[in-house]
Amino acid sequence: MPRVEPSFASACTAVRLSPTIWALAATAGVALQLLQPALWPGWRYAVLGVAAVLLGGAAMWARPHAGARRTQQGLLLLMVVCAAAASFALTGWQALGRQAQRIAPALEGVDVDVIAVVDALPARTSQGLRMQLVVEQAQRANGQAVELPQRLEVTWYAPRGAGAALWPAVSAGERWRWTLRLKAPHGARNPHGWDWELWLWAQGIGATGYVRDSPKNTTPRRLDPAEGRRPVEALRQQVRDAIVAQGAVPGAADAEPDAANDRRRAFGVVAALVTGDQRSIDTADWEVFRRTGVAHLVSISGLHITMFAWLAMRLLGALWRCSPWLCLRWPAPLAALWGGVGLAAAYALFSGGGLPAQRTVGMLVVVALLHSTGRRWPWWAVWSAVLAVIALWDPWALCQAGFWLSFVAVGVLLASGTAGWQLQGWAQRLYQLLREQMVVVLALSPLSLLFFGQVSLVGGLANLLAIPWVTLVVTPLSLLGVLWHPLWEAAAWCVQAMAVVLEALSAWPWASLARAQAPWWAAAAAIAAGVGLVLPLPWQWKALALPLLWPALWWQAPRPAPGEVDMLALDVGQGAAVLLRTAHHSLLFDAGPAWPGGDAGARVVQPLLQALGERLDMLVLSHGDADHVGGAEAVLAQQPQAQLVGAGAAVVAQRLSRSWQPCVAGQQWEWDGVLWQVLHPAAGVQGDGNAASCVLRVQAANGAAVLLTGDIEAAQEAALLRSGQNLQADVLLAPHHGSRTSSSAAFLAAVAPHTVVVQAGYRNRFGHPAAPVLRRYAAQDLVVQSTPQCGAAHWNGVQAQTVACERSLRPRYWSHAPDR
Template sequence: MVWTRLSFSWRFAALGLAWLGGAFAHLQLAVLPDQGTLATLLGASLAGGAVAARWPHARVLLVPVAAVLSFALASAHASWRLADALAASLEREDLVVDGVVASLPQVSEQGVRFRFEVESARFGNEAVRVPAVVQLGWFSGWGGAPQDAHGRPARAAPADPLPEVRAGDRWRFAVRLRRPHGLRNPHGFDHELFLFEQGVRAVGTVRPGAVRLGVSWRHPVERLRQHVRDDLIATVADRRAAGVLAALAVGDQSAIASDDWRIFRDTGISHLVSVSGVHVTMFAWLAGLLLNAAWARAGPASLWVPAPMAARVGGVLAAAAYALFAGWGVPAQRTVLMLATVTVLQMGGRRWPLGLTLLVAAVVVCAADPWALNQSGFWLSFAAVALLLAASPEGGVRQGAPLRRAWLVLHDGARTQAVATVGLAPLTLVLFQQVSIVGFAANLVAIPAVTLVVTPLALGGVVLAPLWWLGAWVIQQSNGLLLWLARMPGAVWTAAAAPPWAQVAGVFGAVLAVMPLPWRLRLLAVPLLVPLAAPAVPRPAEGRYEVLAADVGQGSAVLVRTRTRLLLYDTGPAYGGEANAGERVLAPLLRARGEDRIDRLVLSHRDTDHVGGAGPLLDRWPVGELLGSLEPGHRLLGLASSDRRCDAGQSWTWDGVRFDVLHPPASDHARPLKPNAKSCVVRISGPQGSVLLAGDIERAQEAGLVATGVPLASDVLLVPHHGSRTSSTAAFLDAVRPSVAVIQSGHLNRFGHPVAEVLDRLRARGARVVESPSCGAWHWDGDGPPTTARCTRPGTRRYWHHPG
């Protein structure tokens, strides 16, 4: 048999890959197998294992057994987690929960967010079951969740601050909970998976009537982390530097400003300012060095346990302690498991090839956390190690004079960084559609500075606070270089999302480029990399257009693309703090679609749920013209190449597609009308049909449009004001006669949009109603009628997603 003739390494590799394949297969499921199916799969895998153990020639069966067992165990793990769910009947109800603050509270201007371990819950006088861990937001003001007119958390009244929330405190909260429901957009972040992996099965807000019940003995590490963070923030006056130090010392990234994150991303050093594998591994290495030196002088102890073994075990324990103190985040957990696996294998007496060691570590990580296979950090971490192993030339101890040895160390460090930069660039493009061109230079300086200087100072400050001042000074000096690099022309290369074949070819090309091969062979990587770095972007034909209504929550954002032009109608809401739809939703979407310019940005009116994401887009993308109903002096005016007021009667044609502005009349801008009444209404028409983007117009504006006799009939209607009862009158809908009505609104939003009467009016006229909470992003490519358009959520649904 072929199996028996294979070496141990090949057989173990086959089993490891089968295990990873089984876990990956379970991640593709929209619905998990039932308990009977899982029991059958587990029984079949045990039977296959027994057969393989009895007959050596049947041991090839261990490969499918490993895959089936991995699939079944991962599915069982997921089923157990899914069972810890909030009943739909309890969503948005006033509940009373007793429990303990289980995480480091994240404080912002709006309030505080934290995870809460529920001990008991009541609905009225009845005990009810809620998930064991929920994520709560307690917003400033009156102890509930006050919001402004556009659905954002309102700022606190200075006279009514929140009580201090500390990890380990026991509280009784009045809360309103809901099941996690994230935004679903092409190439967007899967927030529901993030919460599922963390074990958070409900989110909610604290209502008035909170009572602190005392201090529990639980979560002492989280309590210590909070104490350290508070001391650090109080000690370091520079808030930007303090945010980085807090991220490195206790794993709290909430104090890092969005502008700083942008600089870190553009220079390719984001992995250095969060507790990741680099920091945990470096901590283990330093601890191992110290323990090895100390253990060698420990006398009898070094005879019982050799110093190298003690150093390896001690390094892993030190890494685990650091990861725990830094919040025990998923990336840190993965690294500790990797280090522990490598240590156990080294202690086992068998010589394991480095590649096989890496595969075993991946299997262990996947067994503990099967959802890691869906995380970009998992692939980047293992790919980095694999590339460095594959590209490392044979070598030994550096010989020669001290100066020469120092030069060789620097040379090797630069080469290692070059291999990591070049080798990981294609995978970074696959995952994020952008890669830092200046990342090699930035990391060459930042890796030693952050790992060997700033991180030790951040941790040393826990014992000796003045060390934080020195760490802040180093950060301040580094920021100037990073800012200069980030502002260099061409600092970041962006590319549209490539087809799967180009992604595979690009990753293979990267491996070829960094392998220690003759340069003529490595040149073959170039044609493999080009389709990934500069993929062809499919665009509509002349006279046609495509429409994508993004899922931005309670707000509006619509992309319209012709053969050569792009129009963006509104930019979605601000989510509170520095978060907004422009940064979180539209920027990744534009990058993935290969858009390097917004030819016209239409901001229908000034409300935050329509313009909240405009700032980051105007800062990052060239915008040819801003067209809108913004008042003179608005903060967004002047950021585009040109500004123009939106007036009825304006029109233009792009690539055979006509755009007409139907509202507001020029005279309305001088009238004391509320912003909704001045919404910029745009009708798009071409051979494939027409679309009406109606903003937030209300009854009076709808009646005015009907009375003027302008062409309103459209195949697709962006329903005005998110389906509010203020809009979508019968006369207006009779004039539009849409076959598809798209409603952009937030899941379980506080306004109750869309209202039932609007839905009834639309359906009575034969319109197919599309709601963004159940559809996600709505994409009409124009090749068929709008009723054939695609919804992102149903098409990409996995078992952890909200049903919509």
């Protein structure tokens, strides 16, 4: 019988694999590219991509011809590797496109005349308006055209001392002309800290800055009406402003301040549920929602949209079945499926259409297509296929905690069999909705422990009450209020009622459990345990999953050995915060700056201490400047047991009604074989200014030492030299952030450090570190590590001559690396 050559179609059928393998291969390629410390030249990605496609295609064609089974398996493996290589190359090309959209260094700090469209809903802050812009034209003051990144994020600061009524009125979709001063996207880099540069990269924002609103610059002006531009964003802003306006209490002068504040906060939650503007939610409310484990119910996250879609599917399915004519035209399950996806897409679009919402809608469309085409893939195949689609569409989602919280939640619902809508009757459907949410809470607890270092112990009870209330009452009333505004009043009342219960639960001493952030292997084991507990498995198998939780729950971060000390100079912008640890003790020297709407204590120091499982013994506030004490109250709220010391402690202690102790030269103590000495100020020095800064010298058992100086200046440096105290140190924290009034040559010679660490802000207005000071450092051959270039600076007395930089320890190609 003549041999029949296989056709291309038969070849494809012969090599058909489980979608899971191809999806995981593509996702692995994306994940591997995200680990690159620096991007390759474009030609390398092009060569790799073309080679992967050609080689993979050749292997697919050759596999049906291969006789030996081992050869077929080898070709199969080659195809999988080629799929991963192709996704790696594609992601690299996308990254190069993002990198090309960053501002040129020559344009940083230069006034540029820009015509741009307000691309999204402006965020009103205590400083003014924060806006995302799409650039149309840009030129220098001399009329020379320049090329700017397509997308910018800028702040239009309110006039000094102006009230909210005098702030600039800007609406989404409007076209304006501004004079802007821009800089590269630059954020703090700290261990266990939020990567703001990654967030800007994922948003495609190539520069940040502010509006130059002064007589010397072009007066900002609106160029044309907003009609026809960004209509959805303009409508969102109208709705949000209407909700906020309704939240203002009529006759505010006669209203109780607490009642007015509660009302404003409740309407803020309503605005967030309707428009996705999470900045409308008060910071105190966010803390309550996190401690009670219900934050996912009040933010328009991927899980929120998914649950909205499933609820819409149930309602549409029930309504569709009421009409036999409709059921004959189109089956009720398909109508409910696509109707729910469509309503979820509309909700996602109206709530801002952010990347999490886009990813979720894309996932829902993929799932709907699989169901509609009759492909009955197992849940893991569906989950992995959607994962691959999202990874290829938005690669940097894989680096974000919010993505994994939403995506794992959906996977758990699919795996546990709770994602269907087959139950009949409202009681059964309500039970299923509650069961779905409780399954999600249980499964996401290990992830919350991994990403945030805490898990809510009252989350089960809080969700049991809040899920039906928010899903079936608050959210529908909030959305229907768009059609009839008085319903927002009812929704706000429901939010206030819920807040009373949640605040009571949050006040419980054991409302949440905080643990040190476990390494990846312990976290992976805990996640596997969480998934195992919610899968439809026999109870014996579920019991076997419990021991996997143990490493994550009882993990302790490594500490220095007795006699050793380590230092972490945090990247807090223009300010100071230094963590020092011994075998059993911890001290924080300064707490970083405060700024309108936040502070470094809450944003940087708290997450770090929680991730390390630290319990502070002492908080030293060197002096009273805001860039040193701004975060102190947030730190003390988390670490109330810490002893409060230093010239800057006086005003903080007064606000908190607690005791404090001044720094006085001659004080010293020993922790775990490490000597701590206060060298300045001398007894009798008054005030909390720079001259009263606490100077602390810390010496390990091997003689390695670090000198922390606060904001002392040349006069105080001279006094230290006259005192005859031992100033020698391997590492010097630059006095006054490298100000030209400090770091005298004689002082540097006496300290004789190997490395100087400068804590300062990127392109700060003070010019720190000053050029003359840098020349003095260079004259004495000192290594300078400045936090804008270094990120957080790590030092350990065992390797006294080495200061490691966070940006070098964990390099990422999206990170900004300024020359100075």
